[in-house]
Amino acid sequence: MNISIFGLGYVGCVSLGCLARNGHTVIGVDVSETKVRQINSGLATIIEKDIDIIIQEEHLKGRISATTDFIEAINSTDVSIVAVGTPSSSKGHLNLEYIFNVAEHLGVALKDKNSFHVVAIRSTVFPGTIQKFQKVIEETSGKVANVDFAVVSNPEFLREGTAVHDYNHPPLTLIGSQNKKAADIMASLYNHLPAEVVITDVQVAEVMKYVNNTFHALKIGFANEIGNICSALNIDSHKVMEIFCMDKELNISSYYFKPGFAYGGSCLPKDLKGLQTLAHDLYVKAPILESIDKTNEIQISRAVNLVQQLGKKKIAILGLSFKAGTDDLRNSPAVTVVETLLGKGFEVQIYDKNVQLSKLTGTNKEYIDQHIPHLSKLMVNHLDELVDYAEVILVNNREKEYVDMLLETESAATIVDMVRMPEPIRARANYIGINW
Ligand SMILES: NC(=O)c1ccc[n+]([C@@H]2O[C@H](COP(=O)([O-])OP(=O)(O)OC[C@H]3O[C@@H](n4cnc5c(N)ncnc54)[C@H](O)[C@@H]3O)[C@@H](O)[C@H]2O)c1
Structure with a gap:
């Protein structure tokens, strides 16, 4: 398939290399002329295990190129993957400027394109962004969403440092789409991977990355608070957490992960209070533990x-x-x-x-x-x-x-x-x- 990728940073560069390695012809688009030059010289734009060799090899095979000319890139491809940055603003809000910039570029290019075009948002965006993104393309191009083009959510789950491995071994492939044709085209890019392809509502897919990353941060914070309490008691926190992780029924499992009513009963409130008090008496700060009964x-x-x-x-x-x-x-x-x-x-x-x-x-x-x-x-x-x-x-x-x-x-x-x-x-x- 012919694919364009907007944004040649961590996510874009890895997708560029890995999609080319899977046999696709991929053209990267970036506003940075330096990054475009790097790709066109067969060089990766990031330091990341294995990606330098992949980019070099796929460039030599002619399956990888890059440009600043978005019209050329969109016209010559069937799918555009959007991997531009979505940084926090100085006040902590999500800055979607680059995302909507790409929407306008797509709108301009799709005005004169007659074949069906799929746009996949791989950047992390708030729920509702794709709906607005789609509207910007419709208004700029005069084309109709889900008829002439479709925008789907396809969040990226890779971690820097193991990005190529993670791209090839995702926990699952997630596609949020209200358009079957677009979902099937996107799924075909990932069908060879050893992971289930989950097709769901657009907003469910959009919020997933926030839910995942927030939970990962919570896991680290929780383990550290338990570690701090254990170390104050001269208990080996790693032994504790190793045993904690062995319980795959109630601890590391989907159990308790159902939104609904508050917890209660004779054990959870009592034992949580007990650990909070223990931490307090040991002068160990444990704000995550302290917030649980408040929530x-x-x-x-x-x-x-x-x-x-x-x-x-x-x-x-x-x-x-x-x-x-x-x-x-x-x-x-x-x-x-x-x-x-x-x-x-x-x-x-x-x-x-x-x-x-x-x-x-x-x-x-x-x-x-x-x-x-x-x-x-x-x-x-x-x-x-x-x-x-x-x-x-x-x-x-x-x-x-x-x-x-x-x-x-x-x-x-x-x-x-x-x-x-x-x-x-x-x-x-x-x-x-x-x-x-
Ligand atoms: N880095 C990660 O590990 C990771 C993992 C999963 C998801 N994400 C998400 O993926 C998105 C990209 O992250 P990243 O780390 O690759 O960002 P990055 O900052 O490394 O790269 C973004 C690139 O987008 C380019 N860009 C900006 N505006 C553009 C435009 N209009 N057209 C073309 N290119 C443009 C920038 O020049 C830059 O090269 C973010 O939303 C991020 O939250 C990142």
Whole structure:
């Protein structure tokens, strides 16, 4: 395939070399004449393992060239990959100047181009950028998106230092596209790689890089805070983290990675508090650990606000314990929500298939006596009673009984969902998910 690449920095230079090595004819475009000259002399524009040899070899084969003339590059190619910089502005905002500059160039060139052109944004951009990018091309060229051209998101996951290896061994290939033809053309560039090609919504693909990199930064910060606490206790932090990483069920896994309601129960809040206090007593600063319960409180307030903004009075609570399959009410976020709603003057009724007041004992009973002493007056014994009563149904647990009831009910009550009910429930008009 004939491919043009805008931006000959780290990402662009690696893509240029690797795509040429895969047999494509690739032309680089950059505003820097120095970089264009380097490529045309068979030299890489960056220091990076293996890329110098690849660029040299592919240049000799005639599969690599570069230009500052964007019209020539776009006219002679079917796909343009955009890998220009997206630096932070002095105030920390994302500077998309170079990106929109390329959109204007594409618009000018596509005005007179008659074949379908695919544009892939490989730079890291905010969600919504591609929609604007597409509009700039439409306005400048007079062409129609998804008819004459298509813009897709194709974020880059490489790391500097191992960039060529990472290009050839990506964790996955991600393509965000609303155009099947463009997605298929882009997928064909990567089909030989040992990685799944995932085609998804444009905005999902756009936000992915931010989510990934933020999580990577969080991992480093978390490991360092644990390391700092361990070293203050004379514990070998590397032994700790090695064992931590051996748990592929709950630690290094997709478990707990589902946006939804706050955590609760008798262990997570208690043990987090314990470690925070230990760090404090050791004079070890641990701001990541300290922020975890704050973000949890925000999630509880978010649930209350969602109910409050509906302006309805009669609130049904589906599930009071901290998760499905247990009657443990200790530190259940739903208990805090009920307490807050009662304090704000809402009428509340509760159904929880696992909670039988007569069977609550020990610290579980003490907790609920302290927080909702008149709980017995709020609990109902049958789901039907709850549905007949409700103007709002707040779903806190994903018990099968609740799911089945919500699938069947024709109640006009608004469902406020903390646990992501199945699609038919989510598709209803009177439905709100906590963060989806
Ligand atoms: N560096 C990485 O490891 C990495 C990894 C993944 C994603 N990214 C993202 O990829 C993008 C590029 O990063 P980079 O590190 O390669 O940047 P870079 O600064 O090394 O290179 C960007 C290049 O774009 C050129 N450029 C600017 N405006 C142009 C225009 N109008 N036309 C043509 N060329 C133009 C610049 O001259 C420069 O050579 C960024 O959004 C970055 O966040 C970078």
